Amino acid sequence: MEGCIVTSPSSPQSVVVMSPCAACRVLRRRCVQKCVLAPYFPPNDPIKFTTAHRVFGASNIIKFLQELPEEQRADAVSSMVYEANARLRDPVYGCAGAICQLQKQVNELQQQLAQAQAQILNMHCQNANLNMALFYMDMSQSSLPSSSNDHSFDNFFDELGFLCDQSLST
């Protein structure tokens, strides 16, 4: 989009006038046919350019866009406006502050997830113990005399507990 063509309804005859893009209007310059800023800074959204301009400066914005292929320029403008807004909201840390916060959140979540996974592993072992205990009790109930049964039952738990401790410590 170059300088926009708009019609003036107040005129007795429909008059076509050229409206410069928001960037050229802010920079008080003529919006030429191939203005590199016009496709991304339409005249109806002047804040978008003002924000980016206050942080990066017009010459840097133009330079960045000229160094990129056209299909990547819209994304580059969006990210610059996003960063500029972050810098104006937080003049000390800007986007870097948000990155720091997110990195902290990632670290905390990774720690919580590791704890939850350890707990799951531990509970798997407990579950296996209990299932085997039930199975063993069921078997012993039908086939073995009570006294020897209790004894091997204890041994079985000792062994299974040892195996689980080993798997948790690795």
Added chain:
Amino acid sequence: MEGCIVTSPSSPQSVVVMSPCAACRVLRRRCVQKCVLAPYFPPNDPIKFTTAHRVFGASNIIKFLQELPEEQRADAVSSMVYEANARLRDPVYGCAGAICQLQKQVNELQQQLAQAQAQILNMHCQNANLNMALFYMDMSQSSLPSSSNDHSFDNFFDELGFLCDQSLST
């Protein structure tokens, strides 16, 4: 730190010369006594200023620093240099790309954590079932006749399973 004072060892007499800060050297201007950039852009690290200057422009950097109290200026320079490096590495997305990636990572970790917590709750129920089954089996082994025991044991599991299903669905 203003323009640095250095001595020249090659001179027959020790001569004191003023070395401008990295910013003033790049901008080819005289580094004055109260240069706002000098404390953060020492002459031995010219890349730091060049990087920030390529992205924000010297006038914006000076403006940002002047708007901040002195104790926050070092952090502001660090974050600007960080952001500038990100923009030069990734001219399309810059810091916003890193934020996007981190936000995605946070969402994935939150999802994994929620799944792990649901699994823990489920296993708590299974464990409670198994513990109660063991307890019930132990009790029944010593006090109840075999046939009625089997029947109430099934009922007990049905009820406990129902309670666990309810707690998981809430």
